[in-house]
Amino acid sequence: MASAIKTRKTATRLLTAVAVLSGLVLSAAQANAATPAPRTEASAVTATLPTVNMEATVLAAQIDPRRADNTLTPGAKDSVLAVERALQARGLLDAKWVDGYFGTTTITAYAAYQRSLGYTGLAANGLPGTTSLTTLGQGRYTVTQQIGPGAHVQRDGYTIDTRTQKMLTEAERLLGFSLTLDQGSYNPGGDPTSAGTHDGGGVVDVNVDGMTSATRTAVAKALRQVGFAAWVRSPSQGDWPWHIHAAAINDTDLSTQAQNQTGDYYLGLNGLANHAADDGPRIPIQTWEEYQRTH
Template structure:
């Protein structure tokens, strides 16, 4: 018998009552399951809790429904909230599921990570377009994950110059004014020392182009001048960073008052993965 049997062949053999190799049967089962797009789920989990209504994130409904149906099957989400909108109730339900797996802190924020998303989907769905934060590394004077470093390197490539980090990621209890956004991954504060106003804007625009929600913070806002950047769809985001990412998508400035976005416009707003495919 051939060493490799496709999922289609396995299904055909099964219908004839002929036993197929275990791995082929497993592949056939997986092939029959729907796919939850992790990129779409993460985008909805950032944006939907910040919406003033229950509108859906474009392109995310089918994948979010798979996640919500799985949460409902575990009695963690009432069926009335199985609607494709990854709002605060779904965030709470997902956080409860994460805690049931033994996760704590940032790992139980309600933002889906690859491991919990795959475990939740067992026998219900498979996960596609997986987003991984990667290992923690030090770069340009700050701690960050490998995905954030790759994004920063790409932005520096567009700029043709290097940047300096004044506050990195995974810094619980860090700068008070940061309000917890740096507790998890994907959060950077970037020095603007010696930059002109035009250069600060150029840096911010290039950060946005590669997938950061980025803003110039100013003394008028209560900060020393710096650029604050959140890596969109980083699965290690703190709740504060998650909210800022959602606000960025919704045209806001990421501050507590949720004012209008005061940064350079880029269109479309893309994640790192979307930038790489563009």
């Protein structure tokens, strides 16, 4: 009998010990669940960095230099300010120009930064590219809404970039017929009448042979819908035949002259040296990326 009582007491002690240990384990688990893991210094810094919207920043770099005043490009101010502060920190931009306005002074400063990275030609045109914009922002901001021209491709015997090709293909889908190019991109000095607009990427001339006036206007409208600054050009405007000139807004390979044209387009101008009023079909202006998000 004494042995049985001793056995029962031992078993009771063991059960009590197990219960206590279980409670301790449970309490520790609950405490760990209730207490969030400590954030590392790197994650805290990343979380507090401002963001730079690349789409908005590149757009501002095309429009702002063409303005007669200091009106800011809608939706771009904070992003441009972050870029300008980074340029100022590198001694490339005076504090008085850190204002959210991506004007000619900021373009010049950004081009100088691109050259400091070893870039030349189109890669140092003052338009932010993904690599330079990201490198400039290290430790200062993160880049969102990234854009780029893509690889070079051939179309109708001319060189264009992948982004432009996709835009043309979508315009053809809207029109229901194919388009033929009279001139492509990346053609430095190839056509003196183009004033350098085709020296970079994103710019094409569309053949309009056999098209009626109404069809030419329809083509220009479709090109505008997908994100081109597009105009029907006539022989009365310059030393060229009838054609449609189109520059892809926000193509980061745009030549300086083409950048100026896309800026003029947003300001209601015709993209020519005479700065006359836009004579094309007026529709809400949007970039290729904005078009894609709504279709």
